[in-house]
Amino acid sequence: MELRHLRYFVAVAEEGHVTRAAERLGMQQPPLSQQIRALEREVGVQLFRRKPRGMEMTAAGRAFLEDARAILTHVDHAFAATRRTARGEQGRIAVGFTSSAPFHPFVPRVIRLFRDGFPLVSMAFEESGTTELVDALRNEKLDAAFIRSGAPQSSGLAVHHLLDEEMLAALPAAHPLARSASKPLTLAALSDEAFILYRRPVGPGLYDAIISACREAGFSPIVGQEAPRILSTLNLVAAGLGISIVPASLTRMQMDGVVYRRLKSDRKFVAPLSLAVRWSEPSASVRRFVDLARATAKTFRAERP
Amino acid sequence: MELRHLRYFVAVAEEGHVTRAAERLGMQQPPLSQQIRALEREVGVQLFRRKPRGMEMTAAGRAFLEDARAILTHVDHAFAATRRTARGEQGRIAVGFTSSAPFHPFVPRVIRLFRDGFPLVSMAFEESGTTELVDALRNEKLDAAFIRSGAPQSSGLAVHHLLDEEMLAALPAAHPLARSASKPLTLAALSDEAFILYRRPVGPGLYDAIISACREAGFSPIVGQEAPRILSTLNLVAAGLGISIVPASLTRMQMDGVVYRRLKSDRKFVAPLSLAVRWSEPSASVRRFVDLARATAKTFRAERP
DNA sequence: CATCTGCCATATCTAGCAGATATGGATTTA
DNA sequence: TAAATCCATATCTGCTAGATATGGCAGATG
Structure with a gap:
């Protein structure tokens, strides 16, 4: 049993006439007749009644027609879906x-x-x-x-x-360095501060960038606290436990008690x-x-x- | 594209190995390899990645596997349903x-x-x-x-x-002949009554049977009313407009104002x-x-x- | 590192079968 | 009654699925 049997069956069922169905399929009537017979033998059921002027489906044939159509449609859809998947769509x-x-x-x-x-x-x-x-x-x-x-x-x-994102200093609102709103800070100005940093094993990228930048500015930062998430970092800054350096997009997070300051350095300090x-x-x-x-x-x- | 391509594809997908899939299908590895290639060419998509120790499906292959399985299952179900239809089940x-x-x-x-x-x-x-x-x-x-x-x-x-069903006389409750509950009536006793009969074009079977039985009893019934439905017939009897002769099963219909009487005749009077x-x-x-x-x-x- | 094993791919051959062609039988139509 | 219509059966032929032979590559083993 192959798909061509279903295609032949549907054509004959729809035409009700073997010769016309054969034309539609681009083949001759006798082999089509034989293929329908072969299908009936395989299913073990008479699908058509032969009439002098065409073929009439049995109840079993009508039931099979529904399924045959659905199967052929499903095959087309399967091809299309597979191609879409391959194309990333x-x-x-x-x-x-x-x-x-x-x-x-x-x-x-x-x-x-x-x-x-x-x-x-x-x-x-x-x-x-x-x-x-x-x-x-x-x-x-x-x-x-x-x-x-x-x-x-x-x-x-x-x-x-x-892309790269500018890094800012995050300071407690009451911090002395928080007052001069318009002047960028130097990293060196933060050399005596307790730094609150993102935990290294969790986020090595930011951690290493901050350490490296401080080293380049001539000091090794005092790591006061490590925080498990970026939000914990800001919470600890707001609580006055220290300062941090965070990506600029964190300013979109309106955090009470935290002030952000731009940083001035010889090399663009980015995340x-x-x-x-x-x-x-x-x-x-x-x-x-x-x-x-x-x-x-x-x-x-x-x-x- | 034929069903065998789907069968081959599913076997290779499930085994992840052309040679083992070929064994499972009872054929040799090279033609199976060629048929999978032919399928990929027809779909226009790479369904497997060839590895040194087997085959690994692509994302497109995985999508196609789901559909292929569903289609093959649907074919089996279609055969079964068609056979059940043929068997009248x-x-x-x-x-x-x-x-x-x-x-x-x-x-x-x-x-x-x-x-x-x-x-x-x-x-x-x-x-x-x-x-x-x-x-x-x-x-x-x-x-x-x-x-x-x-x-x-x-x-x-x-x-x-x-089967045949006994016919009974249906009388208005107040009818004189309604009083003797235990004695069957003869048809002749009804010869002067107005008969209410089921309309002949609608129900020729009962109509003809009643006329014929009355003829055999020696009289031609006076047809007072024709009713379009069996229930209308009983309604008119209850209203006192005449009597009728109805199948015994109508007694299951508890109709106020109607009394049923058995009929005595030379030949069993049945519907x-x-x-x-x-x-x-x-x-x-x-x-x-x-x-x-x-x-x-x-x-x-x-x-x- | 060399050799062997495992596994898929390619090439060639052969048998089976789908489709082409010829013909026949039954029914309907003109 | 003859011709047309339509499906079925028989025979032939070309195509292709599957068998067989062989090759290439990667990984495992000694």
């Missing part, structure tokens, strides 16, 4: 991001654009620290992740740098935002997502140099 | 009956037995006069009908006699109940229904001779 993508990434208007913008462009691709989201995201990528639990690392030393992953994916054979949907993110980043950077 | 049957037929316990019993025995056969019901039922049978609107005729002269129909179907190629479900009705009638007659 359909499928599933699991995206992760660090806790600071969603504050940046870029990330929601990429997600919106992707959803608008590929409505048949279902998206799942996960928020975690960088280390966990990298593991999840490796384990194929996630397909892509927005992270704050410039270039983690992770084999099997491709990290696409998207990178990158998209990490596995090197090994990304699906077409993932490739589409990466391409869109990179194109959007390019546009974003052009809009605000 | 599935399908549809439209049954009609005259307005007096459902009062007989036999009819609901047949319907219940059929429903219990063939739950996959859907049933539709229609109530009408005999003439209309016969037309509907001819027009293939109905598949079977319970009628009151013994043997209508209708070409193309087969009429299966099921037949028959099942009519088309001669031409009844579906298996209809054949099943007829067989069940006849077998049930035989049982019924044995229970009450």
